[in-house]
Amino acid sequence: MVAMQTPIEALLEEGRKFAPGEAFIQQANVKDHSIYEKAKQDLEGFWAEQAEQFVWFKKWDEVLKWECPWAQWFVGGELNITVNCIDRHLKTWRRNKAAFIWEGEPGEERVLTYADLHREVCKFANVLKRLGVMKGDRVALYLPMIPELPIAMLACARIGAPHTIVFGGFSAESLRDRINDAQAKVLVTADGGWRRGNIVPLKRNADEAVSQCPSIEQVVVVHRGVMDATHVPLHEGRDHWWHRLMEEAPLHCEPEPVDSEHPLYILYTSGTTAKPKGVVHTTAGYMVGCAATHRWIFDLKEEDVYWCTADIGWVTGHSYIVYGPLANGTTGVMYEGSPDYPAWDRWWSIIEKYGVTVLYTTPTAIRAFMRQGEGHPRRHDLSSLRLLGTVGEPINPEAWMWYREHIGGARCPVVDTWWQTETGMILISPLPGVTTTKPGSATTPFPGVEADVVDEQGRSVPLGGGGYLVLKKPWPAMLRTLYGDPDRYVQIYWSRFPGMYFTGDGCKRDKEGYFWLLGRVDDVMNVSGHRISTMEVESALVYHPDVAEAAVTGKAHDVKGQAITAFVTLKAGVQGTQEKVDELKKHVATKIGPLARPDDIFFTAELPKTRSGKIMRRLLRDIAEGRALGDTTTLADPTAVQHLREMYEEQEA
Numbered sequence: 001m002v003a004m005q006t007p008i009e010a011l012l013e014e015g016r017k018f019a020p021g022e023a024f025i026q027q028a029n030v031k032d033h034s035i036y037e038k039a040k041q042d043l044e045g046f047w048a049e050q051a052e053q054f055v056w057f058k059k060w061d062e063v064l065k066w067e068c069p070w071a072q073w074f075v076g077g078e079l080n081i082t083v084n085c086i087d088r089h090l091k092t093w094r095r096n097k098a099a100f101i102w103e104g105e106p107g108e109e110r111v112l113t114y115a116d117l118h119r120e121v122c123k124f125a126n127v128l129k130r131l132g133v134m135k136g137d138r139v140a141l142y143l144p145m146i147p148e149l150p151i152a153m154l155a156c157a158r159i160g161a162p163h164t165i166v167f168g169g170f171s172a173e174s175l176r177d178r179i180n181d182a183q184a185k186v187l188v189t190a191d192g193g194w195r196r197g198n199i200v201p202l203k204r205n206a207d208e209a210v211s212q213c214p215s216i217e218q219v220v221v222v223h224r225g226v227m228d229a230t231h232v233p234l235h236e237g238r239d240h241w242w243h244r245l246m247e248e249a250p251l252h253c254e255p256e257p258v259d260s261e262h263p264l265y266i267l268y269t270s271g272t273t274a275k276p277k278g279v280v281h282t283t284a285g286y287m288v289g290c291a292a293t294h295r296w297i298f299d300l301k302e303e304d305v306y307w308c309t310a311d312i313g314w315v316t317g318h319s320y321i322v323y324g325p326l327a328n329g330t331t332g333v334m335y336e337g338s339p340d341y342p343a344w345d346r347w348w349s350i351i352e353k354y355g356v357t358v359l360y361t362t363p364t365a366i367r368a369f370m371r372q373g374e375g376h377p378r379r380h381d382l383s384s385l386r387l388l389g390t391v392g393e394p395i396n397p398e399a400w401m402w403y404r405e406h407i408g409g410a411r412c413p414v415v416d417t418w419w420q421t422e423t424g425m426i427l428i429s430p431l432p433g434v435t436t437t438k439p440g441s442a443t444t445p446f447p448g449v450e451a452d453v454v455d456e457q458g459r460s461v462p463l464g465g466g467g468y469l470v471l472k473k474p475w476p477a478m479l480r481t482l483y484g485d486p487d488r489y490v491q492i493y494w495s496r497f498p499g500m501y502f503t504g505d506g507c508k509r510d511k512e513g514y515f516w517l518l519g520r521v522d523d524v525m526n527v528s529g530h531r532i533s534t535m536e537v538e539s540a541l542v543y544h545p546d547v548a549e550a551a552v553t554g555k556a557h558d559v560k561g562q563a564i565t566a567f568v569t570l571k572a573g574v575q576g577t578q579e580k581v582d583e584l585k586k587h588v589a590t591k592i593g594p595l596a597r598p599d600d601i602f603f604t605a606e607l608p609k610t611r612s613g614k615i616m617r618r619l620l621r622d623i624a625e626g627r628a629l630g631d632t633t634t635l636a637d638p639t640a641v642q643h644l645r646e647m648y649e650e651q652e653a
């Protein structure tokens, strides 16, 4: 059994330390601390040196223009990110190097070299142009983890059309809302995808969404082959098969020069309200930031076979499957399906088969593998691995140690990387040839990153204390705004502590200045490394005709980090049966997507409220996690919450 999330007091007493091995240091891309000093002394010069390595149509006039909270990087420069991710490599031996080694869940394999990628991207860019997509138009992508997804992203970037990817696990309604917010003109989807041997009905969801998306003019459908093509309904004049359009597409497409600050993509993420935020990333700074962090944190070498297990629908896939790795000319593995299909050793067989050297995954996945025991990895030769990474949520030291020992054979450095959709690039992480790691800590900020821990008043908390994690200087891949809502951008990230970016995360620093992330301090849950707001789930629940009121909280969970618990008040006359529980869980999954399905739904006649009518979520969390109830003095009816707890415990038993 995996231990529950470790309390922070125990974490800070963590005594184990792992210094980089001599042999690793010898070959490391970064071998000593001087890089930190260099970035500190001249932040702009530090990033400009990185930017010099790329191809520019026009060089920048100014490295950074910072009028807090508005940042511009490489001001006045012109470039195209696909030239840097693809064309640049074609003039070298990398032309025939694998860019992606793809494996489908049923077992098919496809290798795309940089030359192949170039050809496919140019062709699809021409397809988009033919469909009327112009520079600045938004294109929505709702696809499984198949090579067409990075191809479509890069094709958008080739012509300067920002993409907005909607994770394939999101529902029709979530897709609809994102398309409408972005006002996308074209949608690219597929007949479906494979997940644990089941079909994910993407086209069906897309049809449902698009019927309520007036901005969508054309839909392109990849035939992934989960359905017979004749069974996929195509809307005359609107829907087109990808392969038909590609047959006629010209092989060459000139890259569109775009300004450094031209938007590359919009990616929606959960905040404290029910409405997702459209995080906007631009081109040059994002490219430079992703490439440098990828090269140094993963110690990327020309020969590496790098595998980031994320879905491209999340920011991790954008930055560390597509843009960062391709900018570095990396060979990346891409896997379509689920880790336990057909058995729990699928990932280990992929590592053995392709000789994966660098693995980047999530604490949730590691904890799920721990549950299945060491037998699965032991049956495979994992000796090709030389570095391991994690991201998405705090990793408990047990999981960190298990990863190091049973996957990394106690020889691979482990890099725990902290960052967010908004930050675009990793900001707190070890450098594997330099940093002594401690299990459970993301260690220290990346060179040039000024992170601090502050109290309620925004005052820096001395080492050894805890508070809110903030960022005090701009970094190149930072979000520039929220799409269509600059006021919300200012309010959410820059108002709590003037002059500082507020991450929404709690954090402690130990006496040596190591950062220990504590999770969100707002109403955002982290379920299996994915952000879901309590408000999103609550508003989905109250949308159901039988629900009068709902309060949602995250509850500590052995594998997922947090699981969703909902307290629901039903309308008069509705029975709180097991069938109703199942119906409501399904309802939330349909509204938002399967990842938002509550683990527990608990019916109650009333919710604990303050005298002013505010639901006390903190108390609900105490109840759900079986803790002593916190301060109840502000409650309108303090006896009700005790009663609620007793009922909850009864129902749990």
Ligand code: PRX
Pocket: 269, 315, 316, 390, 391, 392, 393, 394, 395, 416, 417, 418, 419, 420, 421, 422, 442, 503, 504, 505, 517, 518, 519, 520, 526, 529, 530, 531
């Ligand atoms: O709470 C932090 C947690 O995930 C949040 C960001 O989620 P998202 O935007 O979906 O991006 C996830 C992938 C970058 C953060 O605010 N988080 C992410 N990485 C870590 C983490 N918490 C602790 N340790 C990490 N390494």
